[in-house]
Amino acid sequence: MSDPNGSPSPPATSSVFTTGTRIRVHESPAGAMTESTPDQPVSVASASAGVSDGEDADRAYESVITTRDLSVFYGSYQAVREVDMNFGKNRITAMIGPSGCGKSTVLRCFNRMNDLIAGARVEGTITYHGQDVYAPDVDTIEVRRRVGMVFQKPNPFPKSIYDNVAYGPRVNGWKVQSMDDVVEEALTRAALWDEVKDKLKESALALSGGQQQRLCIARCIAVQPDVILMDEPCASLDPIATSKIEDLMRELADDYTIIIVTHNMQQAARVSDRTAFFTADVDDDGVRHGRLVEMDWTKKIFTNPSDPRTEGYISGRFG
Amino acid sequence: MTITAPPTSPPSPVDPPLLKATGEPLRERAFKWMLWFCMAVGLITLVVLITYVLIKGWGRLDSRLIQNMPSSVLPETAGAQSAITGTLWLMTFTAIWSLPTGILAAIYLEEYADPNRWYNRAIEINVLNLAAVPSIVFGILGLAFISRGLGFGPTVLTGSITLALLVLPIVVIASREAIRAVPQSIRAGSLALGATHWQTIYRQVLPAAIPGIATGAILALSRAIGEAAPLLMLGVSFVRFNPDGLMSTFTALPVQIYNWTTEARPEYTDLAAAASVVLLVLLLAMNSVAIYIRNKTQRRW
Numbered sequence: 109m110s111d112p113n114g115s116p117s118p119p120a121t122s123s124v125f126t127t128g129t130r131i132r133v134h135e136s137p138a139g140a141m142t143e144s145t146p147d148q149p150v151s152v153a154s155a156s157a158g159v160s161d162g163e164d165a166d167r168a169y170e171s172v173i174t175t176r177d178l179s180v181f182y183g184s185y186q187a188v189r190e191v192d193m194n195f196g197k198n199r200i201t202a203m204i205g206p207s208g209c210g211k212s213t214v215l216r217c218f219n220r221m222n223d224l225i226a227g228a229r230v231e232g233t234i235t236y237h238g239q240d241v242y243a244p245d246v247d248t249i250e251v252r253r254r255v256g257m258v259f260q261k262p263n264p265f266p267k268s269i270y271d272n273v274a275y276g277p278r279v280n281g282w283k284v285q286s287m288d289d290v291v292e293e294a295l296t297r298a299a300l301w302d303e304v305k306d307k308l309k310e311s312a313l314a315l316s317g318g319q320q321q322r323l324c325i326a327r328c329i330a331v332q333p334d335v336i337l338m339d340e341p342c343a344s345l346d347p348i349a350t351s352k353i354e355d356l357m358r359e360l361a362d363d364y365t366i367i368i369v370t371h372n373m374q375q376a377a378r379v380s381d382r383t384a385f386f387t388a389d390v391d392d393d394g395v396r397h398g399r400l401v402e403m404d405w406t407k408k409i410f411t412n413p414s415d416p417r418t419e420g421y422i423s424g425r426f427g
Numbered sequence: 428m429t430i431t432a433p434p435t436s437p438p439s440p441v442d443p444p445l446l447k448a449t450g451e452p453l454r455e456r457a458f459k460w461m462l463w464f465c466m467a468v469g470l471i472t473l474v475v476l477i478t479y480v481l482i483k484g485w486g487r488l489d490s491r492l493i494q495n496m497p498s499s500v501l502p503e504t505a506g507a508q509s510a511i512t513g514t515l516w517l518m519t520f521t522a523i524w525s526l527p528t529g530i531l532a533a534i535y536l537e538e539y540a541d542p543n544r545w546y547n548r549a550i551e552i553n554v555l556n557l558a559a560v561p562s563i564v565f566g567i568l569g570l571a572f573i574s575r576g577l578g579f580g581p582t583v584l585t586g587s588i589t590l591a592l593l594v595l596p597i598v599v600i601a602s603r604e605a606i607r608a609v610p611q612s613i614r615a616g617s618l619a620l621g622a623t624h625w626q627t628i629y630r631q632v633l634p635a636a637i638p639g640i641a642t643g644a645i646l647a648l649s650r651a652i653g654e655a656a657p658l659l660m661l662g663v664s665f666v667r668f669n670p671d672g673l674m675s676t677f678t679a680l681p682v683q684i685y686n687w688t689t690e691a692r693p694e695y696t697d698l699a700a701a702a703s704v705v706l707l708v709l710l711l712a713m714n715s716v717a718i719y720i721r722n723k724t725q726r727r728w
Contacts, residue, residue: 226541226543259616266613279630
């Protein structure tokens, strides 16, 4: 549990999840699926269709975050190589792939959380509404306020529920008319208000795992971000809590751009509009590194991927 | 495919019995006894010590001790008032000098210092070494640089600064441990909401570390309250008045106890034992404050 600093390896992702994914496939939380996509037939391959029919007609695609030739280094180790992606406004983009392929590493570049890791370095560009996120004059505080993040393990502060949600507005020095309203709105948006409205002053640590994660989402949206990054937000949750978070994501997509890293392919299929598939490659020198294989509409990725590696992963032939 | 039905009756017992207990192995027991013995050594020593001091000092453990000033002539009327007030003055200012400095130094070392820089590693090693330096050496330092160098003389100010320097490494080490024990996920969560580095430390890390820091502070002050050697080095000795300020000369309980034990008359050894009890009571009072702070900060969560 010591510090992740100085470790040259990409963020650890548990290998358990390959198994977890398979289990979920068999369990097939149909309830969750019908809830989140009520009009859609529940089948793995077409579950994504409820979200958007690919190159959808009703909304123009506007890119919020774009990466060009993005490479991430830990010291001299190049963890992720030459990634070109873009993330659409009010879309949910899922990043999937086997452990150690650099999904989380890339995700944490978007709000510069990788700055906290000693030796982490970024090459190439990441733009947010056209502005370079890594430009020298960029205020990382402002980046992180606009690009919020929800972590793999729910990490509520050891404070009351109320103080958890109010923390963001407070540290950002907002002069709000009524903090109570801010808290209520954020908790309502995170579908947690009804469960906690009578115990706002109680410790957030007393909540269940799923509630804690929704609290973390509420805490995140209380600072009114533009983009929400989710790093395997359901990895430590049971299927019921997971389905609640997934429903929530679909609702939040009306107002926010969501980027989610997940090991659970079914989850990517259920919630996302677009999917990026990463893989861990070994180059000629035997160095393992992450690469983007392809990025496309989720429906296409799951029904008709262009790359055989994607198909192999999705159909469970490897990973 | 046929499915074998599960047996309905338990199978007959086999001989010799498979699950029969053979008792705790000798090695397990021996190890447990060894642990118990080691624990008992410490505990028994403490009990014997406290009992001895209590019995020895019981006759003199009365109001004379806190109402009267020390005397080397009349053991019947001698008290330790100036030593008690001196110790309180000394501890107050030792805490004021050492706690903020030590905690802030710990924050720097844990949260800001780049461990890959040679000078930060050098600081770290030095802090650890300083914690092991004998207290008399700090007495020499205080005498040479604070008492004489800065011309403060054998005053409360000199004594408290010397003791603060003595316990500073303990405060730093304990605070660092407490700060390090705060999970990284809390820091990440705070930073991801747009909090600054200092906001994260002040609003998340420090509150979470307070119980550990309080424990460290008490360890440090407990060491300082019992120190006689550096104070003797500074020239702190017999004083028959209470300190009235930082620049006042003073005496402290450990010094007074030491002085009395060097007296020939047996009444003074009893007096020393009684003063030791007072010292212990002060120590316990100080510890209970720390425990109170710790429990209070923990309950808030």
